[in-house]
Amino acid sequence: MERPRLGFWFEFASTYSYLTAMRIETVAADRGVDLDWRPFLLGPIFARQGWSTSPFNLYPAKGRYMWRDMERLCETLGLPLVMPDPFPQNGLMAARIAHAGRKDPWIGAFVRAVYMAEFGEGRDISDPALLAGLLTDLGVDAPVLLAAAEKPEVKIGLRAAVSEAETLGIFGAPSFVTADGELFWGNDRLEDALDWALRLTD
Amino acid sequence: MERPRLGFWFEFASTYSYLTAMRIETVAADRGVDLDWRPFLLGPIFARQGWSTSPFNLYPAKGRYMWRDMERLCETLGLPLVMPDPFPQNGLMAARIAHAGRKDPWIGAFVRAVYMAEFGEGRDISDPALLAGLLTDLGVDAPVLLAAAEKPEVKIGLRAAVSEAETLGIFGAPSFVTADGELFWGNDRLEDALDWALRLTD
Numbered sequence: 001m002e003r004p005r006l007g008f009w010f011e012f013a014s015t016y017s018y019l020t021a022m023r024i025e026t027v028a029a030d031r032g033v034d035l036d037w038r039p040f041l042l043g044p045i046f047a048r049q050g051w052s053t054s055p056f057n058l059y060p061a062k063g064r065y066m067w068r069d070m071e072r073l074c075e076t077l078g079l080p081l082v083m084p085d086p087f088p089q090n091g092l093m094a095a096r097i098a099h100a101g102r103k104d105p106w107i108g109a110f111v112r113a114v115y116m117a118e119f120g121e122g123r124d125i126s127d128p129a130l131l132a133g134l135l136t137d138l139g140v141d142a143p144v145l146l147a148a149a150e151k152p153e154v155k156i157g158l159r160a161a162v163s164e165a166e167t168l169g170i171f172g173a174p175s176f177v178t179a180d181g182e183l184f185w186g187n188d189r190l191e192d193a194l195d196w197a198l199r200l201t202d
Numbered sequence: 203m204e205r206p207r208l209g210f211w212f213e214f215a216s217t218y219s220y221l222t223a224m225r226i227e228t229v230a231a232d233r234g235v236d237l238d239w240r241p242f243l244l245g246p247i248f249a250r251q252g253w254s255t256s257p258f259n260l261y262p263a264k265g266r267y268m269w270r271d272m273e274r275l276c277e278t279l280g281l282p283l284v285m286p287d288p289f290p291q292n293g294l295m296a297a298r299i300a301h302a303g304r305k306d307p308w309i310g311a312f313v314r315a316v317y318m319a320e321f322g323e324g325r326d327i328s329d330p331a332l333l334a335g336l337l338t339d340l341g342v343d344a345p346v347l348l349a350a351a352e353k354p355e356v357k358i359g360l361r362a363a364v365s366e367a368e369t370l371g372i373f374g375a376p377s378f379v380t381a382d383g384e385l386f387w388g389n390d391r392l393e394d395a396l397d398w399a400l401r402l403t404d
Contacts, residue, residue, distance in 0.1 A: 065385060069386075171264050183267060
């Protein structure tokens, strides 16, 4: 019997992806579900529907609510929360590194480190020195990964991931996709997505 | 000690409000929380941010996801689901009736009956005959309520509710507001909102 799998689609600029990123590896392991780490970019998807920035900036009431909701949820989860400036952050380089390393054993720890720097400490995740430091802290060869992030195959691979996300019907982050193509959107749906993945291999 | 209260802000055209409406009276009573039934209209709020219809129509990927998510959730909750045509429905008259009767003992049953007709049976909730039938089934004097819905004070009162919703920061439905002004958005947050209301009177 194959082990159940779940695709975790995340965008480094996404606030609610932070909540998921910090807990998904533990929660999925507890349930016996293997993860596919799928960094992608919402910018091109938003641009295609006419948005030039995050909907939380375009629609102020929604934005104010989101930050308050995040405050409450972070307090419940015991996570720090600092609003990065600017918001949204440019997560392109982080996403390229995560795409290059998506099957490496350090991927979960790297993703958590980026989100913690961004939303736990309010740091600028577009800074190559910051990303290099996070990789080094994890014992990963930072110069090799930063160089990998500039390789055409990685750039093209991340662009293909954005197209795949759109094909899967993804319009926000975090999103979860099961082996049969079922889509779940939002940190609130992580448990439902894991249940679905588990039922497929029952 | 005052009993805890929660404002339940609902829009009859809203799909996720259906999920909440069908369960909120029972869930709140079980927790000892009194409800304020607050019908309102999202149309004017959406219009002010440049939307001419539901975001689920404006953004097709989001719309497709919402209907699939509703299917899954309705199956879990044991609720029927029929997509009304057109979507969104015009819930103005239903909202005026609910505003007129918002403190009457039949309000919860009426709200459930409207949502069930709309999303459980796919019926047209702008039809006065349908609304009259639902009221009559509940033992309410339908002609009196239909006439009340046309009174200036009810029309003005519902319009004031929309302004109040905006002041409270409401941008979608269902929404929940506690006595201290804390806002919670979405059926997924009902339990959190009830917890908050209960903590206020601890």
